[in-house]
Amino acid sequence: MTDIRIITANEAAAVAASLCGVQVIAAYPITPQTPVTEALAGMVESGELKAEYLTVESEHSAMASVIAASQVGARVFTATSANGLLYMHEMLHWAAGSRVPVVMACVNRGVGAPWTILNDQQDSISQRDTGWIQLYCRNSQEVTDTVIQAYRIAEHVNVPVMVCYDGFVLSHASTPVDIPDREDVDRYLPRWAGVPGISLDSCMNVNPLILSEPRQFPDGDLMPGYMDLRYRLQEDLVAALETIETADREFESLFGRSWGGLLWEYRMEDAEHALVSMGSLASESTLAADDMRRQGLRVGVIGVRAYRPFPAGRLVSALASVKTVTVFEKDISYGYGGAVAMDLKAALFDTELRPRFSSFVAGLGGRDVTPEQLVRAATAAITEEPVHGWIDVRGR
Amino acid sequence: MATKAARELPSQELILPGTRSCAACGLMLTYRHALKALDEGKTIVAVPASCMTVLHGVYPITPVKVICINNPFAATGASVSGIVAGLKAVGKEGYTVVAFAGDGGTYDIGIQSLSGALERGTNFIYVCYDNEGYMNTGTQRSSASPAGAITTTTPVLAKLQHKKDMIGIVEAHRIPYIATASPAFPLDLYDKFVTAKSISGSRYMEVHAPCPPGWGFPNKDLIKMGKLAVDSGIHVLYEIRDGKFSLTSRSLRLAEKGRKKSVADYVVGQTRFRKISDEQVRRLQEFCDERWEELVKRHNKDNG
Numbered sequence: 089m090t091d092i093r094i095i096t097a098n099e100a101a102a103v104a105a106s107l108c109g110v111q112v113i114a115a116y117p118i119t120p121q122t123p124v125t126e127a128l129a130g131m132v133e134s135g136e137l138k139a140e141y142l143t144v145e146s147e148h149s150a151m152a153s154v155i156a157a158s159q160v161g162a163r164v165f166t167a168t169s170a171n172g173l174l175y176m177h178e179m180l181h182w183a184a185g186s187r188v189p190v191v192m193a194c195v196n197r198g199v200g201a202p203w204t205i206l207n208d209q210q211d212s213i214s215q216r217d218t219g220w221i222q223l224y225c226r227n228s229q230e231v232t233d234t235v236i237q238a239y240r241i242a243e244h245v246n247v248p249v250m251v252c253y254d255g256f257v258l259s260h261a262s263t264p265v266d267i268p269d270r271e272d273v274d275r276y277l278p279r280w281a282g283v284p285g286i287s288l289d290s291c292m293n294v295n296p297l298i299l300s301e302p303r304q305f306p307d308g309d310l311m312p313g314y315m316d317l318r319y320r321l322q323e324d325l326v327a328a329l330e331t332i333e334t335a336d337r338e339f340e341s342l343f344g345r346s347w348g349g350l351l352w353e354y355r356m357e358d359a360e361h362a363l364v365s366m367g368s369l370a371s372e373s374t375l376a377a378d379d380m381r382r383q384g385l386r387v388g389v390i391g392v393r394a395y396r397p398f399p400a401g402r403l404v405s406a407l408a409s410v411k412t413v414t415v416f417e418k419d420i421s422y423g424y425g426g427a428v429a430m431d432l433k434a435a436l437f438d439t440e441l442r443p444r445f446s447s448f449v450a451g452l453g454g455r456d457v458t459p460e461q462l463v464r465a466a467t468a469a470i471t472e473e474p475v476h477g478w479i480d481v482r483g484r
Numbered sequence: 485m486a487t488k489a490a491r492e493l494p495s496q497e498l499i500l501p502g503t504r505s506c507a508a509c510g511l512m513l514t515y516r517h518a519l520k521a522l523d524e525g526k527t528i529v530a531v532p533a534s535c536m537t538v539l540h541g542v543y544p545i546t547p548v549k550v551i552c553i554n555n556p557f558a559a560t561g562a563s564v565s566g567i568v569a570g571l572k573a574v575g576k577e578g579y580t581v582v583a584f585a586g587d588g589g590t591y592d593i594g595i596q597s598l599s600g601a602l603e604r605g606t607n608f609i610y611v612c613y614d615n616e617g618y619m620n621t622g623t624q625r626s627s628a629s630p631a632g633a634i635t636t637t638t639p640v641l642a643k644l645q646h647k648k649d650m651i652g653i654v655e656a657h658r659i660p661y662i663a664t665a666s667p668a669f670p671l672d673l674y675d676k677f678v679t680a681k682s683i684s685g686s687r688y689m690e691v692h693a694p695c696p697p698g699w700g701f702p703n704k705d706l707i708k709m710g711k712l713a714v715d716s717g718i719h720v721l722y723e724i725r726d727g728k729f730s731l732t733s734r735s736l737r738l739a740e741k742g743r744k745k746s747v748a749d750y751v752v753g754q755t756r757f758r759k760i761s762d763e764q765v766r767r768l769q770e771f772c773d774e775r776w777e778e779l780v781k782r783h784n785k786d787n788g
């Protein structure tokens with residue numbers, strides 16, 4: 089029997105984590121993530137979910153706790169937003185370096201100062217280089233399914249996964265969600281065997297001091313140095329491109345839903361102009377594309393689902409026959425431009441493709457972005473000069 | 485039952501020769517005796533950035549025969565919370581989880597996560613080995629450094645403030661067991677680890693760990709310095725069990741005999757006190773005397 093519930097993306101994330109049978113949860117409250125942690129706390133206290141719930145005293149501690157719990161073999165979950173995510177920064181690197189399959193929901197919110205509790209994606213984009221896999225969702229159903237996929241991916245490559253979705257826009261908006269069947273989830277997600285290399289029965293020094301030069305075991309085996317371990321992390325992140333695709337394909341065969349793996353396309357078959365974005369802004373771009381098509385421009389949309397690892401290959405093939413590319417994003421690398429735009433330009437430069445390229449920063453700190461604004465910006469970029477600009481900046 | 489002689493200590497050595505600590509390191513001696521009280525194969529040690537990280541060796545070799553999980557500097561209390569929760573969640577029983585952090589990792593950067601772990605009643609032993617400074621980074625001042633000590637960040641005036649009352653802070657969490665110890669009194673130290681291991685809930689131990697390069701005394705004087713610290717009341721040996729305070733070992737005998745050495749006897753052998761003025765020595769003496777009076781009074785009240 090199907091179980092359809094009208095829930096927010098926050099509730100969806102909590103339900104999905106529970107379906108995955110998480111064993112240790114540690115979290116610290118921050119808007120707009122709070123309902124995720126409250127929902128899970130309720131499930132644990134009522135006995136519906138058999139897990140240890142740590143009400144830690146900071147996000148740094150939340151991440152430290154789930155890393156350590158994962159190191160002793162537990163499946164773990166946490167969630168945060170904005171300044172909470174920034175507060176974890178040291179621990180995010182530590183998680184990826186420890187090669188633990190932590191899964192975290194990042195409910196995207198702008199970062200202070202000045203304070204805002206509203207949405208943009210500056211928080212997770214600022215953690216781009218920590219070695220985490222980042223997946224961006226466009227609705228509550230995708231959040232549910234992506235949390236489940238995230239464990240599959242994380243436990244396969246031993247790299248932590250951040251499931252990102254837009255604060256308020258998704259986190260607090262109720263929509264129907266088809267809740268996966270627990271037995272199907274169990275089939276999709278076999279019990280995790282624990283971090284390889286960590287055994288509670290033999291003495292070992294986990295994450296010790298390491299030198300740059302490889303050193304030998306007493307038996308003569310040459311072990312990696314610091315840089316060699318880092319190289320493996322990079323290789324495994326790149327290999328995760330395939331894992332993310334497979335996880336989504338297998339999910340589809342069991343649950344009948346695919347989210348495109350690394351990215352999704354909308355009306356791209358005959359498109360001459362591509363709008364590229366992430367999360368809910370990418371969904372909104374589909375409305376803009378429809379509108380522009382009505383005006384005679386052949387426009388399609390590419391939603392980037394995996395931002396790290398960056399699906400450069402799939403993006404360039406999806407863009408192989410377009411004349412223009414316009415990126416909309418809710419983040420900026422200050423002093424240059426939007427992160428997605430920069431990465432995408434770099435990916436294109438490795439090919440012969442030279443579409444006219446424009447990019448826009450939009451919707452920071454919850455500033456409303458309308459499809460009309462997207463249409464106006466993209467139409468100008470396509471029909472006039474390519475630009476790198478911001479949408480709807482006001483005041484003095 | 486108190487251990488009476490060194491030969492009664494277990495012969496098990498969970499630290500093999502070849503650690504990376506300095507010669508005559510008070511931490512090393514502390515760790516060696518502490519591990520004698522813990523079980524091989526059933527102990528998990530959590531360690532933040534510190535001399536302890538270095539002691540544990542450089543990948544892929546470690547001289548220590550227990551599982552050690554290294555964690556970032558500020559994260560020790562949270563890391564053990566995760567270990568304890570994780571073990572429970574996966575049904576692994578019978579492990580003793582022990583954190584070993586320096587004074588910097590305890591009094592300063594780690595105080596928040598430590599407080600969180602204690603407040604939640606996490607089932608573990610927290611050991612602060614107090615070498616009175618950030619030794620791993622080159623003897624900088626911590627809030628555990630004593631007044632009058634030269635450190636590399638108090639190089640001219642020497643430290644102006646007294647040591648922070650960390651145990652007072654820990655006690656405010658109302659945990660079942662708190663103890664102080666010194667590697668110069670290994671039997672007392674060993675017994676306290678045995679006691680700590682037998683109790684469940686959060687347990688806190690603070691071990692005064694003399695450090696020859698950081699404090700400036702010859703290696704041969706390690707034990708002498710540890711003893712002088714206790715004899716002068718700079719460091720007092722006691723335990724607090726469910727709120728009941730008892731002086732132990734040498735500190736108990738000092739209280740009974742009423743004879744303590746002077747702080748001047750303690751500071752004279754350490755180059756870190758080379759700039760200490762008579763006035764500062766007097767104030768340090770006053771500080772120690774006041775605390776000593778309080779502790780003796782408390783001992784008499786609780787053991788009266």
Ligand SMILES: Cc1ncc(C[n+]2csc(CCOP(=O)(O)OP(=O)(O)O)c2C)c(N)n1
Nearest residue numbers: 533534535557586587588589617618619620
């Ligand atoms: C966040 C962070 N800040 C600073 C450091 C650098 N650091 C490493 S060890 C250390 C000093 C440790 O002092 P303490 O805790 O007293 O232990 P000890 O070295 O004396 O054994 C410092 C400052 C670090 N590793 N992480």
Ligand code: SF4
Nearest residue numbers: 505506509535619695
């Ligand atoms: S610096 Fe001091 S505490 Fe650190 S290893 Fe050397 S003697 Fe031990």
